[in-house]
């Protein structure tokens with residue numbers, strides 16, 4: 001089945017939903033057992049067997065089944081935030097004394113979790129340059145247990161050579177985790193490229209409407225029990241309404257991504273032609289340094305990209321971003337509405353440095369008409385010129 005069809009089919013058990021199209025929202029903590037024999041069996045029930053609300057509901061089972069199918073994974077899990085997906089995935093595979101390699105372009109809060117919590121529990125954390133590829137081999141130690149990747153990198157969009165990294169990691173008996181929030185499984189299939197644990201902030205494209213926080217973890221068969229027990233130990237249970245909203249977002253994921261992709265490419269092309277712009281950071285543009293890896297491994301690009309302005313004063317930057325009609329300034333991305341934030345990758349680097357003198361902007365192309373978005377940006381540049 002093609003992904004466009006798949007997203008309409010998964011996570012719907014027709015027999016469970018009284019002939020309605022969609023899976024029902026089941027609220028509940030207590031599950032009652034009709035007999036003493038069934039009560040005694042409760043502790044022996046496996047995954048996706050109703051026993052207590054914290055172990056899941058028919059709604060969470062449906063979304064977890066859908067995540068597994070969308071990812072092409074042995075198992076899928078839903079958690080309350082994208083960050084929880086990252087932290088649980090890492091905790092599931094690490095213990096005191098282990099060495100963890102993390103891409104230097106990783107999402108900021110992932111870096112913070114590794115440097116604070118994981119080091120406190122005795123894990124050695126080391127950041128690697130995101131463009132290292134197979135040369136990551138030289139950083140492996142006998143106790144290297146995991147490599148945490150994110151491709152493209154947060155804010156700076158470097159594409160990592162995931163198959164090369166996975167090849168080295170597996171030779172050393174280490175697992176590869178990937179934060180695949182940018183591409184989603186529609187545009188990058190982690191398990192076809194050697195990833196063992198795939199993570200998404202469902203808050204972004206899976207939800208698609210800026211009204212939900214959620215995360216997903218998908219794993220190979222070899223790691224599914226480890227991840228399941230870690231989630232369970234940490235008490236990571238998602239509310240049924242949130243599970244429902246992830247399922248609902250999934251239905252339109254492929255069609256939304258198609259539009260986000262087109263609009264982002266249109267905006268990137270327009271920005272690249274502007275005199276105020278130093279360069280555009282978009283993996284699908286041939287002038288982007290790791291474009292070849294994107295072309296080899298990805299089947300599309302989503303709506304998030306970067307743009308470096310030629311050096312501007314604070315007042316000029318403020319004139320540009322203040323007064324936008326369509327672009328809002330705010331964290332998160334992947335919703336139907338366009339966002340634009342100034343950002344500074346300098347402060348979240350350790351094994352590499354960010355040398356660009358110009359101001360970096362991160363743009364999340366929403367679902368508006370690209371002509372209207374371009375008019376908004378054009379007016380911003382005109383305001384900037386008047387300062």
Ligand SMILES: *Cc1c(COP(=O)(O)O)cnc(C)c1O
Nearest residue numbers: 081082083107181201203213214
């Ligand atoms: C937003 C984001 C997360 C965290 O998701 P939350 O739901 O906000 O916790 C993780 N990784 C990436 C790449 C993100 O952009």
